[in-house]
Amino acid sequence: QKEVEQNSGPLSVPEGAIASLNCTYSDRVSQSFFWYRQYSGKSPELIMSIYSNGDKEDGRFTAQLNKASQYVSLLIRDSQPSDSATYLCAVTWSDTGRRALTFGSGTRLQVQP
Amino acid sequence: GAGVSQSPSNKVTEKGKDVELRCDPISGHTALYWYRQSLGQGLEFLIYFQGNSAPDKSGLPSDRFSAERTGGSVSTLTIQRTQQEDSAVYLCASSLTGGAAEQYFGPGTRLTVT
Numbered sequence: 001q002k003e004v005e006q007n008s009g010p011l012s013v014p015e016g017a018i019a020s021l022n023c024t025y026s027d028r029v030s031q032s033f034f035w036y037r038q039y040s041g042k043s044p045e046l047i048m049s050i051y052s053n054g055d056k057e058d059g060r061f062t063a064q065l066n067k068a069s070q071y072v073s074l075l076i077r078d079s080q081p082s083d084s085a086t087y088l089c090a091v092t093w094s095d096t097g098r099r100a101l102t103f104g105s106g107t108r109l110q111v112q113p
Numbered sequence: 114g115a116g117v118s119q120s121p122s123n124k125v126t127e128k129g130k131d132v133e134l135r136c137d138p139i140s141g142h143t144a145l146y147w148y149r150q151s152l153g154q155g156l157e158f159l160i161y162f163q164g165n166s167a168p169d170k171s172g173l174p175s176d177r178f179s180a181e182r183t184g185g186s187v188s189t190l191t192i193q194r195t196q197q198e199d200s201a202v203y204l205c206a207s208s209l210t211g212g213a214a215e216q217y218f219g220p221g222t223r224l225t226v227t
Contacts, residue, residue: 032213043204043218044156051213088156092213099169100146100158101206101216 003028004091006104014112019076021107023089026070033065033072034101036088044088048074079111115140117219119205125225126195134190134222138207145188146208146216147180151201159203162188163211195226 003026013019021035032051036044050056050063050072062075072091076083086108090101118137126132138145147159158172162182173179177196182188192199202221208214 034215036218043202043221046215046217049215099161099163099211100172101148101156102158103156105155 003102004089004104006087006089006107008105009108010110011107012110012112013079015079015081017079017111019079019083019109019111021074021076021087021089021109022071023073023104024071025089025091029094030067030091031094032092033063034090035061035063035072035074036090036103037083038086038088038106040085047087076109079109081111081113084109084111117205117207117217119203119219119222121222122220123223123225125227128197128226129194131191131193132195132224134192134203134224136188136190136205136207136219138186138188138205139217142207142209142217143185144208144211144214144216145182146206147188147190148204148206148218149201150204150221154201156204159190161211192224195224197226200224200226 005024034049035047037047038044048063050065053065056063060077064073086106088106089104120135143164145162148156150156160180161169177193180190202223204221205219206216208216
């Protein structure tokens, strides 16, 4: 089992809909959670960080963390074609001194106009 | 302000040659990370520098890989005797502090070993 798991997709949603991206992670002492967006041929771009249980909202994006169930999700409201990209979930682990991000393989999102 | 910069953006080299990749982190960021992204392996950690502490080299795949960070700023990743499996995009990231701080990535260097 991989340490950080994501459905590879593609997840296809119509323009204006809510896109829901999910990520599960191994039962280790995790500390911090991040969502990155990566357009084809480009480097990852940080969207959100979340450190404690619950929801965190930033514009059209909401990150949700549930440590008891070991999942973190990203909701994108009012999805736009420009949101079409691969979304990477990343975790830092306390038992490695939180020194590096461990990434999932990413979920490809397609927003249909 | 300026983000993380990397050079070159593309590098094509022959198998067996040495290559040097450069990273200039965001000004004021004390932590610097190298990752690589390849089709088969996804994004994987290579090495981490934090201030004046000894680097965390736990992700380096072989002793052909090394990195240094001079003056707490610019970093160079060196790959000796390149192999075809070294072909990947090498990404540098920096963060304001180490640990759980948010990491910001540079544009990457695409390395192709022929």
